[in-house]
Amino acid sequence: MKKQYVLSERAHYMCPNMHFGIAFQPSGVYNQDKLRAVLDRLAAAHPFLQCLIAQEENGALYYAPQNRSTVTLTVRSETDDLWADYRAIGKTEWNVFRNGMLKVYVYPAADGTFRVLFAAHHLLCDGRGLLRLVCEFADDYGEGKVPAYVEEELITSIADLPPKSDLSGISKWLVRWANKKWQKENHRVSYEDYAVFAEKFAAENPFDFRNCTVNVDKMTEIRAWCRKQHVSVNDYLMTVLYEAANTEKIVIGADVRPDVSCYHPGAMGNYSSAIGIVCPKKPGTLAERAQKVRDIVAKSVKQNEVRLLVLACYLNMNPDLLDAVAIATLGGFSSDAAKFVGTAMFGFAARHGVSMTNLGQVKNPNIQSAMFIPPLSPSAKEVLGVLTMNGQMNITAGFYTDLVPATEMQAQLDAFVR
Numbered sequence: 218m219k220k221q222y223v224l225s226e227r228a229h230y231m232c233p234n235m236h237f238g239i240a241f242q243p244s245g246v247y248n249q250d251k252l253r254a255v256l257d258r259l260a261a262a263h264p265f266l267q268c269l270i271a272q273e274e275n276g277a278l279y280y281a282p283q284n285r286s287t288v289t290l291t292v293r294s295e296t297d298d299l300w301a302d303y304r305a306i307g308k309t310e311w312n313v314f315r316n317g318m319l320k321v322y323v324y325p326a327a328d329g330t331f332r333v334l335f336a337a338h339h340l341l342c343d344g345r346g347l348l349r350l351v352c353e354f355a356d357d358y359g360e361g362k363v364p365a366y367v368e369e370e371l372i373t374s375i376a377d378l379p380p381k382s383d384l385s386g387i388s389k390w391l392v393r394w395a396n397k398k399w400q401k402e403n404h405r406v407s408y409e410d411y412a413v414f415a416e417k418f419a420a421e422n423p424f425d426f427r428n429c430t431v432n433v434d435k436m437t438e439i440r441a442w443c444r445k446q447h448v449s450v451n452d453y454l455m456t457v458l459y460e461a462a463n464t465e466k467i468v469i470g471a472d473v474r475p476d477v478s479c480y481h482p483g484a485m486g487n488y489s490s491a492i493g494i495v496c497p498k499k500p501g502t503l504a505e506r507a508q509k510v511r512d513i514v515a516k517s518v519k520q521n522e523v524r525l526l527v528l529a530c531y532l533n534m535n536p537d538l539l540d541a542v543a544i545a546t547l548g549g550f551s552s553d554a555a556k557f558v559g560t561a562m563f564g565f566a567a568r569h570g571v572s573m574t575n576l577g578q579v580k581n582p583n584i585q586s587a588m589f590i591p592p593l594s595p596s597a598k599e600v601l602g603v604l605t606m607n608g609q610m611n612i613t614a615g616f617y618t619d620l621v622p623a624t625e626m627q628a629q630l631d632a633f634v635r
Contacts, residue, residue: 287317359583
């Protein structure tokens with residue numbers, strides 16, 4: 218594998234809760250030896266599943282091949298709590314220098330069925346990448362369809378992005394100013410100091426998860442309504458969330474694979490961006506509000522300078538400065554430059570963000586059901602992950618319980634199934 222550096226992914230390195238998951242039930246009967254063999258074939262097909270993260274003397278991070286699978290497998294019992302396992306991941310810093318970037322938990326049942334949790338560090342991939350990995354696992358386990366080898370090639374510069382993606386105007390000036398101020402400060406966060414901060418942050422900022430299922434019949438009803446109003450299901454979901462969460466801004470995930478010149482279909486890595494969609498509160502019917510959301514999203518997605526703004530920031534910002542943003546803003550490290558970025562640009566100080574990532578709909582006969590657990594960024598108070606598998610939608614919410622009470626989060630989820 219050609220040496221791959223952590224560049225556009227650097228913001229996911231020294232930041233708490235930069236992991237996410239997909240919990241699913243494969244078709245077929247549980248067989249531990251067969252499952253291990255499938256995981257080994259996945260690792261052989263995806264080089265990052267055989268890597269740890271390493272660091273050069275100049276601070277550059279890269280994916281270091283280990284010539285073995287670095288996937289960790291934990292086999293539980295039917296009665297063990299999948300959510301307890303997932304919460305535990307967020308309470309301890311995920312040291313990517315010593316641990317692989319994919320953790321797999323398996324829950325066999327007495328009747329031969331089994332559940333699986335794929336938990337990924339954001340340095341491995343984004344949500345859509347993990348979904349593909351889950352489907353490859355299920356297809357190999359269910360049909361013996363061995364995943365094909367895919368070379369990794371990450372984004373290395375603005376040149377890999379489509380035209381008009383680079384920063385301009387005030388955004389470019391602010392990043393240059395922050396870089397210069399950081400260089401004058403002339404210091405760097407150590408990983409050891411960050412790890413202490415991350416575990417302290419987890420202990421002081423409790424979090425939880427809730428899930429709701431929109432069954433096939435309800436989904437049929439929602440799709441019919443959306444077609445009639447000429448909006449997408451995603452437009453509908455966002456419209457409901459604006460009202461339920463009492464917000465005028467939702468950050469959504471945007472897949473940039475079709476526009477990135479270096480992407481090899483099926484590769485791991487991060488090929489997604491984030492867009493803040495602002496929709497001022499105005500009176501009107503649900504249909505009128507959804508159509509307004511549709512128009513705002515469509516306009517934002519068409520503009521590369523908006524759709525790819527986050528990636529462009531990462532690529533223009535000093536990597537060591539990116540490392541310091543979370544810890545400087547949330548406590549534990551002194552840097553005016555990093556605190557400015559975390560406060561004015563990334564939202565770590567306010568921590569009132571509402572985010573939703575919809576991985577879309579998938580049909581796979583080798584998967585009975587699936588849910589997407591989104592990364593719970595410290596800049597957000599709540600994040601929603603949406604995945605529709607074989608016509609059934611699961612919406613999973615992660616939230617910081619000191620910022621959003623559990624009863625309020627449940628009420629938001631209930632709004633999607635009324």
